[in-house]
Amino acid sequence: xxxxxxxxxxxxxxxxxxxxxxxxxxxxxxxxxxxxxxxxxxxxxxxxxxxxxxxxxxxxxxxxxxxxxxxxxxxxxxxxxxxxxxxxxxxxxxxxxxxxxxxxxxxxxxxxxxxxxxxxxxxxxxxxxxxxxxxxxxxxxxxxxxxxxxxxxxxxxxxxxxxxxxxxxxxxxxxxxxxxxxxxxxxxxxxxxxxxxxxxxxxxxxxxxxxxxxxxxxxxxxxxxxxxxxxxxxxxxxxxxxxxxxxxxxxxxxxxxxxxxxxxxxxxxxxxxxxxxxxxxxxxxxxxxxxxxxxxxxxxxxxxxxxxxxxxxxxxxxxxxxxxxxxxxxxxxxxxxxxxxxxxxxxxxxxxxxxxxxxxxxxxxxxxxxxx
Amino acid sequence: xxxxxxxxxxxxxxxxxxxxxxxxxxxxxxxxxxxxxxxxxxxxxxxxxxxxxxxxxxxxxxxxxxxxxxxxxxxxxxxxxxxxxxxxxxxxxxxxxxxxxxxxxxxxxxxxxxxxxxxxxxxxxxxxxxxxxxxxxxxxxxxxxxxxxxxxxxxxxxxxxxxxxxxxxxxxxxxxxxxxxxxxxxxxxxxxxxxxxxxxxxxxxxxxxxxxxxxxxxxxxxxxxxxxxxxxx
Numbered sequence: 087x088x089x090x091x092x093x094x095x096x097x098x099x100x101x102x103x104x105x106x107x108x109x110x111x112x113x114x115x116x117x118x119x120x121x122x123x124x125x126x127x128x129x130x131x132x133x134x135x136x137x138x139x140x141x142x143x144x145x146x147x148x149x150x151x152x153x154x155x156x157x158x159x160x161x162x163x164x165x166x167x168x169x170x171x172x173x174x175x176x177x178x179x180x181x182x183x184x185x186x187x188x189x190x191x192x193x194x195x196x197x198x199x200x201x202x203x204x205x206x207x208x209x210x211x212x213x214x215x216x217x218x219x220x221x222x223x224x225x226x227x228x229x230x231x232x233x234x235x236x237x238x239x240x241x242x243x244x245x246x247x248x249x250x251x252x253x254x255x256x257x258x259x260x261x262x263x264x265x266x267x268x269x270x271x272x273x274x275x276x277x278x279x280x281x282x283x284x285x286x287x288x289x290x291x292x293x294x295x296x297x298x299x300x301x302x303x304x305x306x307x308x309x310x311x312x313x314x315x316x317x318x319x320x321x322x323x324x325x326x327x328x329x330x331x332x333x334x335x336x337x338x339x340x341x342x343x344x345x346x347x348x349x350x351x352x353x354x355x356x357x358x359x360x361x362x363x364x365x366x367x368x369x370x371x372x373x374x375x376x377x378x379x380x381x382x383x384x385x386x387x388x389x390x391x392x393x394x395x396x397x398x399x400x401x402x403x404x405x406x407x408x409x410x411x412x413x414x415x416x417x418x419x420x421x422x423x424x425x426x427x428x429x430x431x432x433x434x435x436x437x438x439x440x441x442x443x444x445x446x447x448x449x450x451x452x453x454x455x456x457x458x
Numbered sequence: 459x460x461x462x463x464x465x466x467x468x469x470x471x472x473x474x475x476x477x478x479x480x481x482x483x484x485x486x487x488x489x490x491x492x493x494x495x496x497x498x499x500x501x502x503x504x505x506x507x508x509x510x511x512x513x514x515x516x517x518x519x520x521x522x523x524x525x526x527x528x529x530x531x532x533x534x535x536x537x538x539x540x541x542x543x544x545x546x547x548x549x550x551x552x553x554x555x556x557x558x559x560x561x562x563x564x565x566x567x568x569x570x571x572x573x574x575x576x577x578x579x580x581x582x583x584x585x586x587x588x589x590x591x592x593x594x595x596x597x598x599x600x601x602x603x604x605x606x607x608x609x610x611x612x613x614x615x616x617x618x619x620x621x622x623x624x625x626x627x628x629x630x631x632x633x634x635x636x637x638x639x640x641x642x643x644x645x646x647x648x649x650x651x652x653x654x655x656x657x658x659x660x661x662x663x664x665x666x667x668x669x670x671x672x673x674x675x676x677x678x679x680x681x682x683x684x685x686x687x688x689x690x691x
Contacts, residue, residue, distance in 0.1 A: 171459055185486065187490075188487070188489060188490065218509060220510050223513045223517070224513045227513050227516040227521065228520075229518035230517065230520050230521030231520055233525060234520060234524060237525060238490070238528075241528070241532065253529075253532070256528070259528075260522065260525055
């Protein structure tokens with residue numbers, strides 16, 4: 087059986103009280119817990135996505151020595167609410183020649199693909215909706231729905247810019263999936279399992295216990311993953327699908343109002359998810375740096391805060407890169423993926439396998455400090 | 459309760475989308491309905507306890523095959539290409555006509571009767587071996603509908619990409635049966651391994667098939683199957 091949130095909570099006393107409250111109806115109680123947790127996560131992630139737009143504008147302003155949004159609320163922090171209200175009230179325009187069915191479906195597919203990944207995102211070792219035994223594989227698989235959404239958004243608009251953007255987006259996403267997945271596979275090799283619980287339990291809270299410093303190959307794998315993840319989420323310098331200087335705004339040129347908002351929200355949440363996965367796989371996730379009892383709820387909440395902090399720091403780096411590097415050309419994009427990242431990722435995978443055999447699964451720190 | 463709900467919704471998604479693949483005129487929409495059907499099959503795998511196969515199904519089909527199909531449709535002229543073939547039912551040119559549909563339905567009924575004969579024989583042996591195990595008749599029926607729909611799509615529709623969609627449906631029907639037998643009859647992972655092989659073969663087949671389709675379009679400027687009567691151009 088897979089570990090789930092309900093099976094985790096059932097070890098506490100208050101679960102029995104809740105069960106009594108539900109007159110012993112375990113199915114209904116499980117449904118309620120999942121529902122509440124799912125609503126909480128979706129709300130949290132929508133907020134993070136909204137704050138992402140604000141952070142993007144504010145950080146870009148900092149990097150370009152401007153001020154950025156500063157009118158709505160203190161330091162302009164309510165700008166995202168103003169943007170949201172603006173998007174809600176905008177007219178929903180559909181091009182006359184658009185493919186109606188696919189035009190409506192495309193933003194939904196993007197949003198579904200991103201929100202479905204939240205089911206396995208490990209907020210802490212216990213607060214994870216479903217710790218599937220194929221966790222990371224599920225996450226990689228279901229997030230490829232975003233590629234279909236991007237492609238269909240480009241096709242359904244019936245516009246040349248959208249079409250080019252959608253084609254670029256789909257080819258980029260399925261190409262960069264390969265180095266990303268192989269880098270993740272190297273970490274799966276180190277942890278000996280695909281579930282996030284296993285991966286987290288094989289790391290510690292301190293940097294020398296993280297998988298990124300486990301061996302030289304996993305150190306390189308972290309950077310391969312980061313570059314590939316930037317490309318998979320269509321972020322600069324890989325934002326060719328929505329390159330505003332050549333394609334207006336690519337696959338969502340023809341989208342207005344909240345449909346455009348769905349694409350934008352999906353992108354910002356996907357960046358957060360990708361950063362969270364990087365934090366969980368390479369940077370120790372929610373593990374606490376001090377040895378404490380981990381199976382009590384306050385520790386879990388502190389762990390969740392640590393996880394979110396790590397993910398948001400990576401989020402900052404993503405935005406930082408966007409406003410620092412120029413955009414690649416299409417041929418450069420493909421040569422980066424197929425000529426450099428994929429061979430390096432395969433080399434890392436083989437290297438990690440050899441390391442695990444030769445050094446019996448010990449990390450560099452173990453070897454240097456002589457831990458057993 | 460959840461698992462029943464998941465099973466029911468997955469089954470409805472699978473069957474409904476498979477039938478939609480058959481009757482939709484627009485090949486682009488057919489591809490999207492195929493996506494829905496394949497996601498439904500992934501849901502069925504999950505309810506049958508085959509997590510890894512379900513995830514591999516989503517990974518390979520959603521991330522690979524469907525996007526390949528969409529690319530192929532766009533590179534071969536999309537929904538607007540004109541064919542010399544007549545349409546009798548007022549359908550899109552590549553949709554086939556009433557004769558192809560009649561032949562398709564007839565062939566699939568013959569196959570269905572043969573299948574039911576085989577399945578009933580298997581049921582007898584299984585019930586002999588394992589008393590008290592629930593036989594997956596519902597999964598069998600879903601798989602049978604998938605198989606029949608795929609066969610009708612292959613025979614009736616005249617668009618080569620649509621024929622490839624039919625092949626995907628048939629392969630999925632086979633893989634679904636393997637997983638179901640693995641759960642209800644043998645209780646080991648043999649069926650899962652076979653399903654994984656089928657998924658990988660489907661991916662390879664789609665890549666090769668779509669490459670041929672695109673080359674064919676470059677030579678003949680149509681992807682109507684009736685134009686493909688010669689082995690050389």
